[in-house]
Amino acid sequence: MSNFSSGDAVLKVEGLVTSFRTDDGTVTALDGVGFDIGRGKTLGIVGESGCGKSVTSLSIMGLLPSGVGRIDAGKILFEGKNLATLPEEEMRDIRGNKIAMIFQEPMTALNPVFTAGEQIIEVFMTHRNMDRSAAYKAALSMMEMVKIPDPERRLEEYPHQMSGGMKQRVMIAMALACKPAVIIADEPTTALDVTIQSQILRLMQDLQKDTGTSIMFITHDLGVIAEMADDVVVMYAGQVIERADVVTLFDHPLHPYTKGLLASIPHVGQHRDKKLSTIRGSVPSLMNLPAGCRFYGRCPYRQPECEQTRPALESHKGAHEVACLFAGRIDAGEIKPNYEALGGE
Amino acid sequence: MIQYVIRRLLQMIPILVGVTLLIFFLFTFFGEDPARVALGSHATPEKIAALRAKWGLDKPLIMQYLQFWREILTADFGRSFVSGERLSEMFKQGALVSLAVTMPPFIMGTVLNLIVAMLVAWYRGTAFDRFMSVIFTACMSVSFLVYVLLLQYFLAYKLDLFEINGFIPGLKGLPYLFLPWIILMIVHFGPDVRLYRSILLEETKADYVRTARAKGLSEKQVMFKHVLKNAMIPVMTYTVVEVPFLVMGSFVLEKYFSIPGLGDLLVSSVNTGDFPVIKGVTIMIAVAYSLFNLLTDVLYALVDPRVKLS
Ligand SMILES: Nc1ncnc2c1ncn2[C@@H]1O[C@H](COP(=O)(O)OP(=O)(O)OP(=O)(O)O)[C@@H](O)[C@H]1O
Ligand SMILES: [Mg+2]
Numbered sequence: 162m163s164n165f166s167s168g169d170a171v172l173k174v175e176g177l178v179t180s181f182r183t184d185d186g187t188v189t190a191l192d193g194v195g196f197d198i199g200r201g202k203t204l205g206i207v208g209e210s211g212c213g214k215s216v217t218s219l220s221i222m223g224l225l226p227s228g229v230g231r232i233d234a235g236k237i238l239f240e241g242k243n244l245a246t247l248p249e250e251e252m253r254d255i256r257g258n259k260i261a262m263i264f265q266e267p268m269t270a271l272n273p274v275f276t277a278g279e280q281i282i283e284v285f286m287t288h289r290n291m292d293r294s295a296a297y298k299a300a301l302s303m304m305e306m307v308k309i310p311d312p313e314r315r316l317e318e319y320p321h322q323m324s325g326g327m328k329q330r331v332m333i334a335m336a337l338a339c340k341p342a343v344i345i346a347d348e349p350t351t352a353l354d355v356t357i358q359s360q361i362l363r364l365m366q367d368l369q370k371d372t373g374t375s376i377m378f379i380t381h382d383l384g385v386i387a388e389m390a391d392d393v394v395v396m397y398a399g400q401v402i403e404r405a406d407v408v409t410l411f412d413h414p415l416h417p418y419t420k421g422l423l424a425s426i427p428h429v430g431q432h433r434d435k436k437l438s439t440i441r442g443s444v445p446s447l448m449n450l451p452a453g454c455r456f457y458g459r460c461p462y463r464q465p466e467c468e469q470t471r472p473a474l475e476s477h478k479g480a481h482e483v484a485c486l487f488a489g490r491i492d493a494g495e496i497k498p499n500y501e502a503l504g505g506e
Numbered sequence: 507m508i509q510y511v512i513r514r515l516l517q518m519i520p521i522l523v524g525v526t527l528l529i530f531f532l533f534t535f536f537g538e539d540p541a542r543v544a545l546g547s548h549a550t551p552e553k554i555a556a557l558r559a560k561w562g563l564d565k566p567l568i569m570q571y572l573q574f575w576r577e578i579l580t581a582d583f584g585r586s587f588v589s590g591e592r593l594s595e596m597f598k599q600g601a602l603v604s605l606a607v608t609m610p611p612f613i614m615g616t617v618l619n620l621i622v623a624m625l626v627a628w629y630r631g632t633a634f635d636r637f638m639s640v641i642f643t644a645c646m647s648v649s650f651l652v653y654v655l656l657l658q659y660f661l662a663y664k665l666d667l668f669e670i671n672g673f674i675p676g677l678k679g680l681p682y683l684f685l686p687w688i689i690l691m692i693v694h695f696g697p698d699v700r701l702y703r704s705i706l707l708e709e710t711k712a713d714y715v716r717t718a719r720a721k722g723l724s725e726k727q728v729m730f731k732h733v734l735k736n737a738m739i740p741v742m743t744y745t746v747v748e749v750p751f752l753v754m755g756s757f758v759l760e761k762y763f764s765i766p767g768l769g770d771l772l773v774s775s776v777n778t779g780d781f782p783v784i785k786g787v788t789i790m791i792a793v794a795y796s797l798f799n800l801l802t803d804v805l806y807a808l809v810d811p812r813v814k815l816s
Binding site: 222224228253254255256257258261262264266269270271272273274275276283284287288319321332335 | 631712713714716717718719720721722723724727732735736739809810811812
């Protein structure tokens with residue numbers, strides 16, 4: 162029933178451990194993260210703020226703040242290379258060329274003192290060794306591709322002269338410039354208003370169809386995941402706690418955290434069980450993680466074993482994987498949620 | 507652009523009116539009687555009255571104020587009480603000499619400090635960076651006067667590398683300027699490089715830097731294209747405000763190197779109560795300041811596309 166991680170993966174992440182040196186000690190932001198991105202597919206990554214989504218993308222890009230963040234273990238396999246250990250020089254050939262990134266903040270992600278054109282042209286000049294006039298023509302066709310009206314004029318404009326949606330189109334044009342195999346989109350539409358958001362999502366879907374690019378789509382909006390993703394990875398406190406194809410995940414979530422997340426999306430005309438509508442409590446601090454399951458403190462299904470035993474990500478049915486000791490029994494209805502144990506309303 | 511400059515020049519008029527009124531009233535009501543000062547304490551009342559009449563000090567205030575404006579507009583502030591020289595000549599001479607002292611080290615220093623700051627920022631966090639920070643702090647903890655005295659003593663007196671004392675305006679005076687230039691550059695080195703370094707490093711935290719790296723640009727392109735152009739905006743803010751004061755020269759250096767610049771002139775005229783000089787210099791500063799402010803804004807518009815001259 163699940164077709165997750167069909168053999169043809171462009172990018173494979175395995176057991177990724179990334180940590181940051183901070184004034185209060187070392188923070189392990191990612192602890193054994195793994196997933197595959199299928200060719201031409203969109204992988205959605207969801208999770209609450211601070212669970213490590215952006216750190217995952219920066220680890221893949223080799224853009225962790227130098228001297229502060231580093232990959233301690235794990236592999237990032239792409240075109241036969243392990244990006245986790247690839248020298249900076251080779252990494253630079255991949256960035257913006259074979260793996261490109263779209264950031265959340267279109268307001269600040271573009272350089273305010275260079276024109277949109279200059280910022281796209283740069284990509285072609287860096288990776289395609291084009292001269293300026295060839296790069297200009299290429300940039301112009303990118304602007305047309307992302308459906309920016311009046312592209313000649315827009316190329317000469319500075320970011321502050323553009324709307325948020327327009328800037329994000331420029332970002333997308335930049336990302337697609339070298340026809341990358343993978344685009345990492347870190348909450349590309351969060352900062353935009355709803356109508357612009359759906360335009361940008363539509364544009365990304367259309368471009369994906371045309372170019373066959375794979376997309377790693379980071380968001381905490383499950384609605385967007387449902388619309389965009391083929392496969393989904395759910396992250397919690399630096400770990401992957403569930404992965405499945407999108408239909409399976411929405412129809413049949415296994416992890417109590419995923420169940421909670423899905424229950425918190427409002428459905429039209431549905432009377433919601435108020436107790437299920439939010440996940441109470443907050444993510445544990447990465448400085449002070451529990452020995453067992455990281456969701457223990459907030460889990461309505463928790464059992465005594467969960468406090469000390471750390472669940473591994475294991476296959477449930479086919480490619481549907483979940484990191485919960487009792488996923489099977491919860492799924493079979495043998496364990497009922499107990500909200501009172503988590504403290505009253 | 508030209509329209510903007512013209513409008514800004516017109517806007518300077520009310521500012522200057524305010525400055526002149528302030529100077530005029532301060533000197534009229536709080537200053538001593540210039541005629542008495544000029545003639546000395548032994549002058550007879552008749553003589554003083556005669557001089558007052560000659561300078562128009564017995565006329566109604568409004569007439570005196572208009573007279574002040576005529577002096578400004580014709581750039582003719584009369585003569586010094588003390589030396590009897592024409593002030594316009596004195597100012598021109600003094601300002602040129604002062605600029606000769608301050609302008610070259612300002613330009614060379616700013617460029618040099620920016621280059622050093624880029625190097626330090628490039629090697630941030632390395633032993634070189636830490637070593638340089640120690641140097642900057644050491645440079646900054648020594649006072650200006652100590653530099654003047656020590657360098658004069660060692661470089662000029664002991665080693666006889668530089669000429670001091672005996673400056674004459676014109677090209678012949680050039681050798682006398684080298685040591686003051688070096689001193690000014692040393693004095694600005696520590697604080698400027700430290701400031702520029704922190705401006706550059708602050709810029710590297712910006713989101714657009716991450717975008718530039720994500721595009722696969724080299725670290726050099728990131729630093730020297732993307733970061734540097736943005737950093738020029740705050741760098742300019744800090745440097746251009748110094749420009750108007752360059753005309754005033756460095757009073758300390760002019761004193762210690764016997765260079766007759768504007769700073770030296772102003773201080774000695776305060777000591778001797780040479781009012782026309784003080785008045786004239788104050789007006790000059792006000793005008794220079796407004797003009798350089800305008801220049802700053804125009805420069806901003808050139809560097810930062812978000813700034814619109816309108
Ligand atoms: N530069 C850094 N220095 C120290 N710790 C960091 C740094 N960047 C990230 N972290 C740690 O990694 C954790 C995960 O951060 P990350 O930015 O990946 O969260 P996220 O899932 O992208 O959240 P959001 O939805 O808010 O973007 C943070 O909670 C923080 O503890
Ligand atoms: Mg994030």
